Amino acid sequence: MAFRAFFALPAEKFSTDDGQVTNAVYGFASMLINLLKAEEPSHVAVAFDVARHSFRTEEYPAYKDGRGETPEEFKTQIPIIKELLDALGIAWLTKENFEADDIIATLAARGEAEGLSTLISSGDRDAIQLVNGAVTLLYPVKGVTELKRYTPEEVEEKYGVTPDRYRDLAALVGEKADNLPGVPGVGPKTAAKWIVKYGSLDGLVEKADELPGKAGQSLRDHLDDVLRNHRLNKLVRDLELESGIPELAWEGWSVAETNRLFDALQFRALGERLNANLADKAVGAAPVPVAETERVDAAALVPGGLADWLAGCEGTVALAYTGTFASGAGSFDSIALAEGGRALWFDPSQLDAEDERSWIDWLADPAKAKVVHDAKAFLWGADAAGWPEVAGIAADTVLGAYLLKPEQRSYALGDLAMQFLGRELATAETPADDGALVGLDAAMNDGAAQVEADAAAAAAIGEIAAVQAERLEQRHQEHLAGAMEYPLAAVLARMEIIGIAADEGHFADIESGFAAQSKEATDRAHEIVGRSFNIGSPKQLQEILFDELDMPKTKRTKTGYTTNADALQQLFAKTGHPLLEQLLRYRDVEKLKQIVTTLRSTIQTDGRIHTTFFQTVAATGRLSSTDPNLQNIPVRSEAGRAIRAGFVVSSGFESLMTIDYSQIEMRIMASLTGDEGLIEAFVQGEDIHRAVAAKVFAVAPGEVTAEHRRKIKAMSYGLAYGLSTYGLSQQLGVSTQEAQQLSDEYFARFGKVRDYLHRVVEEARKTGYTETIMGRRRYFPDLTSDNRQVREMAERAALNAPIQGSAADIMKTAMLGVDRALRTEGLASRVLLQVHDELVCEVAPGEADRLESLVREQMSNAATLAVPLTVSAGFGESWEAAAH
DNA sequence: GGAGGAACGTA
DNA sequence: CGTACGTTCCTCCA
Structure with missing residues (x-):
């Protein structure tokens, strides 16, 4: 059942911050809690295989051959499941040399002898043979939570034979998963027909000589296999076990231990489900009351209400927003605020003068604590909306999640709600059923559902931030969050909003230069080969190089042989073939052309390029840059550096300064x-x-x-x-x-x-x-x-x-220091770009010296190491000219 | 139209 | 058989 859960639930969605995958544990626990609630058993036990080796492999070494290696991510969950069972007060059993199903068969037989009725939950069809009037099998249909009840009648209906004859049928059909081949050409239908006709496998074997047709011959040819299958698929019902039935009585689950374990596994919903469904079986401390649900009193704004609402806030306000945001700008469709079970929703473009004033004041007040999900985009929107200052951002749930789990790909709010709160987030399409709406006629209003969903999102953000704060504290990362990542978002937002000036004419010039060279290299290559081909297609290149020209094979890739620059260079050294020169030249110049083309297309109407820095992508703590990526602008070749000359100082400033850490x-x-x-x-x-x-x-x-x-x-x-x-x-x-x-x-x-x-x-x-x-x-x-x-x-x-991460920490610290110092010193110069160990700044007239010493100071003092942090700087009209 | 691979730019 | 990224193009598949 655990193995089924492992494949049914996505591992990415079930793993703890520290990388322990928990999907099998979760699915197994979830199924178990359902069963305990629905069936109210007096006795419970769980059986485990010890190893793949058993008496069956001794008789038939190929038993279960062909199964892949048990995935590592599954193996590590088995001990956790055992811990879970201990916490739940449920006995678990193993038996050297036997399989879990033999233990189950033995317990079922003993239970029957004691007059108990038995339920078996197993994903192994061998258990069907155990079904009788007192024994029912719950077999998983889909995933692990949907189970089908197999009584003798159900078995007969599904397989056409009674449970005590199921082994006969299975022996004939075979079991692929156990590497037990059956009779070729005989499936469950023929097998059932034979067994019914001859009463049993024994009866059938006696009459095997009389069976007509291909199937009959096939049986005669594979009789040994069938008899072997029959011996092996018999479950052992009289094992000696450490525990008898009395030891399996279920007294109840330990509140303290399950809490501890669920906490460690970062399961939230399961604990609540235990509390809610099995409170009467709780042992130890009183069960924690079922947590407050996401019920929020959501109100759409009535004119003038924002000031009152904000005035009524005492604690931290959670803020959710919707709208369109890209490249350092954005506009809001809605904003929802939540605090202490109440929420307010509004469209910021519809605020009246009074509301707008109180909104702007509240935003700018550092004492009014705010938590948001993705502060950076909010700051873009705030800037575009003309709200002059946003202060008091106490937490950002995206950044909190990143610090806790830096490898995660998505930090979408819905995912975080699942991850940190253990629940689905209500949406306009699937609202929380217990939501209440105040101030609006919820009845037939389309917008009402949206209001409520946005309010629920805001409330969830507040809750997520609280959970994250606790976990960050446990890891002593409050400082990393509160003094580094959260405030850095505002610094990055400013850089993105400002952008860097681009010299369109220069880009256009070099683009056509590169285009001409690219075309020339292409033409020459076609000439050399004697026909036209797609020079950009590695597949076609492979055909030409290795088939037609018979050059020595290069390193393999998944799809053939590599044609990368390294390989082409080596081929050229060996063969001296003129085609290779052209290919290399094409690659080189075409790449540069593409970069310039892309850069041109990202120049905004203000003549500047506004990249987006992602703060949550690189697992090491570095930033990344997209749309366009300004962290991989060429610098190594002379032609590449020509591109850097297109990033220029803008009017009102005297130069660009580049400044970087050395080594x-x-x-x-x-x-x-x-x-x-x-x-x-x-x-x-x-x-x-x-x-x-x-x-x-x-x-x-x-x-x-x-x-x-x-x-x-x-x-x-x-x-x-x-x-x-x-x-x-x-x-x-x-x-x-x-x-x-x-x-x-x-x-x-x-x-x-x-x-x-x-x-x-x-x-x-x-x-x-x-x-x-x-x-x-x-x-x-x-x-x-x-x-x-x-x-x-x-x-x-x-x-x-x-190493990489510490360098990122140091640069982030320096950027925060530079940003703070620029503001306190009242300089007009500004930081435009970060390229891992380098900053590009725009120098306001007359500020060059002060700026350089200020940035040097912040960078070299960002950390105290056993060696000095050496920094070097240069100035110029362009990024290229500012190189040093 | 999307996914995946190859290739290549940066620190 | 060196880490960390993002973008582009080609190819394959639905």
Whole structure:
């Protein structure tokens, strides 16, 4: 039943913050609670298999062969289910060398002997043989909560034979899941017909010689299989068990223990269901009363009512909004406010002057605490609506959920309601049935349902924020939430609203330049091949390169052989074929063309590009940028840098300033590892790679060659990513032996770095997570996977997460400091972009020096490490010109 | 029209 | 057989 639940419920929706999947536990518990409530049993027991091995595999080694490996995510849930059963006061049994069904068969037989009536809930059809007047099978139809009752009559109706003959039928038909082949060509219909006609399998076997036709011959040919199946599918009814029937009496469930367990599993609805349905069987502390439902008194605004409503608020107000929001702007359709069981709904475009004034005052008042779901889009809308200031945002449920579970893909309100409150969110289409509507005639008003749904959303946001606050506190992440992520949303909103000025003419120029080169490369390639083809199609390229031109095969991909730039380069080195040059040139220039085309299309009417920074996408804590992504604008090639020249200073400002951390991740590594050699290299070294190379190769810094430095640089950077010896050798173009030797020498000199990297992974395996210097967590359930590839990927991610994540923490802290300082110092300069370790700012006239020292100060003091946080800055008319 | 893969840009 | 992302194009499928 647990296994069925595992496949019936989506794992993504049932897992705890720390990555423990709970879908099987949840489904099993849910089914069990239903059963306990509906059937009111006097005695209950749950049987488990011990292992796949049993007396059946001894007789027939291929028994259950062909089943895949039991998924790791399922295995880890079994001990939890046993814990759950303990908390529920329900006995659970196992028996070495036997299967769970044998235990069930034994208990059913004993119950029958004692005159009890027995219910079996099992997803294994073998249990059908146990059905009789005193024994009923509840067999899952769909998922695990819908069960079909099999009495002897039901069995006969469905299978055409009585339960005591079911084994005969199963032996003939076979059981694919157990790897027990039956008689080919004989299905349940023929089998039932034979059994009815000859009374039993024994009767049938006696007359096997007389059976006509193909089916008869088939039976004769496979008689041994059938007899084997029949022996194996017999459940054992007389096992010796540790517990007799008296020990299985169900006395009730422990309130304290189930609360503790459900809390740990982050189940909310189940505890309430236990309370509501099985209160009379609760043991221990009085059951917690059923929690207040989402009933909210929702009122649509009557003119002048907003001021009164807001004046009546004493605590934190939860705010839900609807509307259209994109690229640093937006407009509201509705806003709903909820506080203490009452809610107010309004269309902000319809406010009268008095309401609008009190609304704007309330928004700007930092003492009026607000919680929202996605503050950033709200801030865009507020800016577009002309509400000058929004202060007092005490929590954002999207960001809270991200800190608790940074790998999650969606933080939609409905998902969070399920995750944190254990309930579905009411919508206009499926309203909560107990909702009450005040101030509106709910009866036939279409809008009423919407009002109520929005009010319920606001109320849910408040509740979610409360649950999150508790969990964040347990993890000591209140500071990370309240002093970093929540206030950072406002900083990002300002950056997005401002945008960065684009030089459309410049973009247009280089776009046509790239387009011409792209066309030329395409034409040349067609010429060389002697016909036209789609140069952008890897599939067609493969045909041409590997079939027609018979070039050596490259590394495999899922769909064939790679044609990526690395591979094309290597092919060119081997073959010198002129086509490869054109392909590489095409790829290069076409990519640049596409980037410019996209950038042009995102320039808004204000002549600026307004990206969106996502704060909840990267599991490490970094930001991401979309629509367009301004964190991956080319910089490495000269042609690429021409694109950066199109991001320019706007009128009213004197220049752009770029300012970045130098080698921040290596510095963090030096600090976290405490490696004296590396720290020393940073404290004194002008050129860190040269300093490290000098130590590794035991030469004076002045004698370090370019080749030494290049190798060390690759090695140093690779460390933080878990680069393997093989990977290092590939990157440096040397043998693995040489890469191994380099690695050995490196670690001989910087031993603490290796110790640290091992320690991080070890620790993560123990606790399940890694932590950054500011307490941001990332969980790694895959570290214990049986699959080597999966496990090793998790190991690399785990050793990178604290380094990349700490760098993200530091930059976020710096951005908050810069934002605060700009405002208190009254500078007009502003931050436009963040590119992980770099900020791009727009410098107001005469502010260059003050801005630089202010930002430098904030960036270098954002954290105290064992090494200095070095920052470098440059100024110019464009992003390219401001490079340094 | 959507999904998935390949490719490639950044830190 | 190096982490973290987003975008684009092509291909396949419904």
